Amino acid sequence: MIPYGRQQLDEDDIEAVVEVLRSDWLTQGPVVPAFEQALALRCQATHAVAVSSATAALHIACVAAGLGPGDWLWTSPNTFVASANCGRYCGAEVDFVDIDIASGNMDMGKLESKLQQSEQLGRLPKVVVPVAFAGRSCDMAALKSLSRRYGFVVIEDASHAIGAEFAGQPVGCGSHADMTVFSFHPVKVITTGEGGAVLCNDFALYQRLGELRSHGITRDECRMEGNSDGAWYYQMTGLGFNYRMTDIQAAIGLSQLSKLDGFLIERRMLARRYAELLAQQPLSLPCLEPIDESAWHLFVVRLSLEQVASSRAQVFERMRADGIGVNVHYIPVHMQPYYRRLGFQFGDFPMAERHYREALTLPLFPGLTERQQNDVVASLKKAIQ
Incomplete structure (x- = not known):
C-alpha cells in the first residue's frame, strides 16, 4: 500500500x-x-x-x-x-x-x-x-x-x-x-x-x-x-x-x-507533476501558483461529481483495492456528533460540506517515486471512468 x-x-x-x-x-x-x-x-x-x-x-x-x-x-x-x-x-x-x-x-x-x-x-x-x-x-x-x-x-x-x-x-x-x-x-x-x-x-x-x-x-x-x-x-x-x-x-x-528545504523541493516537484498528469481529468486541482508558498503537506483533488459516474466512496475503495492509500481531508468538524450536540446542523457550512463530498487526498511525501506516482494517477483515472 x-x-x-x-x-x-x-x-x-x-x-x-x-x-x-x-x-x-x-x-x-x-x-x-x-x-x-x-x-x-x-x-x-x-x-x-x-x-x-x-x-x-x-x-x-x-x-x-x-x-x-x-x-x-x-x-x-x-x-x-x-x-x-x-x-x-x-x-x-x-x-x-x-x-x-x-x-x-x-x-x-x-x-x-x-x-x-x-x-x-x-x-x-x-x-x-x-x-x-x-x-x-x-x-x-x-x-x-x-x-x-x-x-x-x-x-x-x-x-x-x-x-x-x-x-x-x-x-x-x-x-x-x-x-x-x-x-x-x-x-x-x-x-x-x-x-x-x-x-x-x-x-x-x-x-x-x-x-x-x-x-x-x-x-x-x-x-x-x-x-x-x-x-x-x-x-x-x-x-x-x-x-x-x-x-x-x-x-x-x-x-x-536541517533537511526541511530538501523536503519542500521534493514535495513541490511532486505537486507540479501531479498537476501535469491530471490536467485533463474531471477534477478540481489545488492552486499551484506560486508553488513555493505552500508546504504541500497534502495534495487534495476534488472530484467533479457531475462528470464522474462514481461516488467519491467508490473511487476511494477502488483505489484502496489497487494498493493506493488515498485518504479524505476533512470531515467538517461541525458534522461530528459532539458538535452537533452543541447545536450545529448539516447545511450550516455548505462549502465545507461540499469540499468533504468531493475531496480525495492523493499520496504525497518525500521518497514517493515517479513510478509510484504514475501508479496513483493510473488508479485514479481508472477509478473515475
Missing part, C-alpha cells in the same frame, strides 16, 4: 537519537531549547516553545490568550477536530467560518460578514484560529486587518505549513498572527515522532507558554511571589499542564529541520 503520507528518516536522524540515549538527558534537556532556537530562526520568529503535540500547542496558546468561559473561538470547519477542541478545553464556545471552496481555507469575506453581524449581537470572538489547509495559509493580511478592527487574537493553526510562506515571509514569523502552531506528527512535513510548537514574538507570551507547558511552574525569581528559598526552589504560579517535549523527540526534530 502506498500511504498518503509518511515520515522520511535517515541515518542522521537515527544517530541524533542515539546520541541523546547515550547522554545524561532523556526528557527535557539541552536539545529541546536547541531545537526551539533553530525553529525560531528558520521561521524568523523571536520565540518557539516545543510541546508534546500540536493539540497541546493549540491548547496552551488559547490559555495564554486568556480564552475562557463566556468567550468565543472561531475556526474553519475544514480541519482536524483539534483546531476547535482547543477552545472547548478552555470552557469557551466554538463557532466556524465557512471556507473558500477553491483553497479549502477560511473565506475572509464570510469572516468579515460574520464579524459585522456578531458585533451587533455583542458576540465577537476572542480568538480566531485560521487553518493553513494542506500547507498554504489563508489571506493572513486580510485576517490581521480584521483582528485589529475587531480586537481578536490570531492563533494560526499551521500544523500543515512549516516551511511555507505568505507574502514572501515564512509562516510563523509573527507578522500576521499573534501565535503560530506547527505539528511534527509523522505524516507532517518534518517529524519529531509526535510533537508540536508555538511560535510568537512577545516575550511575556513566551514566558507564559513555557510555564503552561510544565505544570505552571517557574524557577525565575522575578516571576515568584516572595523570595526564593534556594537553588532548588520553584513556584507554581498558575495551573499548567505536562506538555513537555523530550530530548529524544527534539533530536529528531533538529535533524529533520
